[in-house]
Amino acid sequence: MKRNISLYSLCLLTAGSSTVSLVAKEKTNVVFILADDLGYGDLSCYGQEKFQTPNIDELAQRGMRFTQCYSGTTVSAPSRCSLVTGRHTGNACIRGNSSVNPDYEVALPTGINTIFKIFKEAGYKTGAFGKWGLGEVGSTGDPNKQFVDTFFGYNSQLLAHNYYPDHMWDNDKRVDYPENANGAYGTYSQDEIHKHALKFIDDNKEEPFFLFIPYVLPHAELLVPEDSIIQKFRGMYPEQPHHGTDSGPMFRKGGYCSQVYPHATFAAMVYRYDVYVGQIVAKLKEEGLYDNTLIIFTSDNGPHREGGADPEFFNSNGIYRGIKRDLYEGGIRVPMIAAWPGQIEEGTISHHPCAFWDMMPTFAEVINTKKAPECDGISILPTLKGEKNQKQHDYFYFEFHEMNGRQAIIKGNWKLILLNIQKEPKYELYNIAADPSEVHNMIDRNPEKFAELKTLMEQVHTKDVNWPLLSTEF
Secondary structure, eight states, rough: OOOOOOOOHHHTTTTOOOOHHHHHHHHHHEEHHHHOOOTTTTOOOTTOSOOOOHHHHHHTTTTTEEEEESSSSSHHHHHHHHHHHHTTTTTTTTOOSSOTTTTSOOOOTTTTHHHHHHHHHOEEEEEEEEEOSSSSTTTTTOOOGGOEEEEEESSSSTTTGOSSSSSEEETEEEEEOOOGGGGGGOOOHHHHHHHHHHHHHHTTTTOOOEEEEEOOOSSSSOOOOOHHHHHHHSSSSSOOOOHHHOOTTBBBBTTOOBBBBBHHHHHHHHEEEEHHHHHHHHHHHTTGGGGGGGEEEEEESOOOOOTTTTHHHTTTTTOOOTTOOOOSSSHHHHEEEEOOTSSSTTEEEEEHHHHHHHHHHHHHTTTTTTSOOOOOOOOOHHHHHHHHHHHHHHEEEEEOSSOOOEEEEETTTEEEEOOOOOOOOOEEEEETTTTTOOOOOOTTTTTHHHHHHHHHHHHOOOTTTTOSSSGGGG
16 A cells, blocks of 8 residues: 655655766766646746745756746647657647547657657666656557656646546556545655656666656646645635536546635645755755756746636736737746756846757757757757857747647747637737737738748648648648
8 A cells, every 4th residue: 555755755755875976977967847837927936926936946046047938839748749859849740739539649659859869879867757748658659668768657648637646657567546546635646756756866876867857736636735835825815616526437537626725725736846846956966966967947838727726816927928728928938947057157047039849959969969860949058058159049930739720930029829720810910029918919010020920930830640730731
């Protein structure tokens, strides 16, 4: 019988120290921490005022905070695909949370270049812990078939909606949680995932590693263990109870539970995430690895309004318009923090525009890959190191394959959005430098800029039979 892991117990897991081999010190370790639906304004170092995130703030103080980082797109699976393959959604193999066939989640194909592959080829151990969403066990996208040595967590995005699951996966082994049966609250999945991520550091401290931690927090449902963290926030905010799925076929199979204290619970979920980040950093320091590790923290897309979440109350998107599923800035502009002792100057802020597809070439350069895979990204290593030879993108492009299809393209200060593609297409044009909140549609005043971006949008979208975004592709 498994038992719930308390935050106190998790703290104990980080105790101890060890001698690290010279081999590990010669190559830079990389830890990439990916939040799920965490908004640009959900961290206190990005302006959150209703709760604090001290450990993530500390990471920002010890490194670089980005103000214009874009996720892969505005929902989970394609955003993660963009991250791991270095492709924007106009070229990516996964462009939505489901494809033409709604009965299965689309998987990464065999032979595709991923960040895991380049790390493996460079002699790194690779681990992924949390929500995968890029192929179920046994598929071509199974983490173990995509150069991930150790995986623990959810393969299915749908099952990752719930925090007290009946099972998760340890590589290809199903791990059952009978203590969560019949609505019981036995093992909280995020604590279990976190425990395995810490163990990966212990198990691989003698050699270089790439650690990918896509925790599910703070994605709906709104639910945390009954411990000191939730008690810290109850009574702090006005509450409107959320009535969700507490029985029936979708209970803990994708449906979000009811929550009496949605505001307090959301704050507790983000705070719990902050505790995890602090413990990851502490583990690296205690094992003598911190000074040789690049840590990146970000989110897969903008904040959600599901399961009782209230992004308006928390100002989760900051000054930016839109949330998850929007291609306005609030749906795709995400917090990103990078810390790397001796390489990234402490307490710096970067306004360099970058995107998830830049991670592939950045990591390839960090680990001195002889030949970086072809991709849509540009290495941001010069920005991280404070150098002046940083190359710039000509454009940033995004697709969204639900809600009748959406596209967006950014070139310089200008952004063109196309909405409702399959029904009644509508274009909007914004100057996001002068109008970052995208309030003033400038399309009638700037016909030449509209024509330029419209042409570019059509050029950079590649057709794919699995992702028929445009009506002419059906």
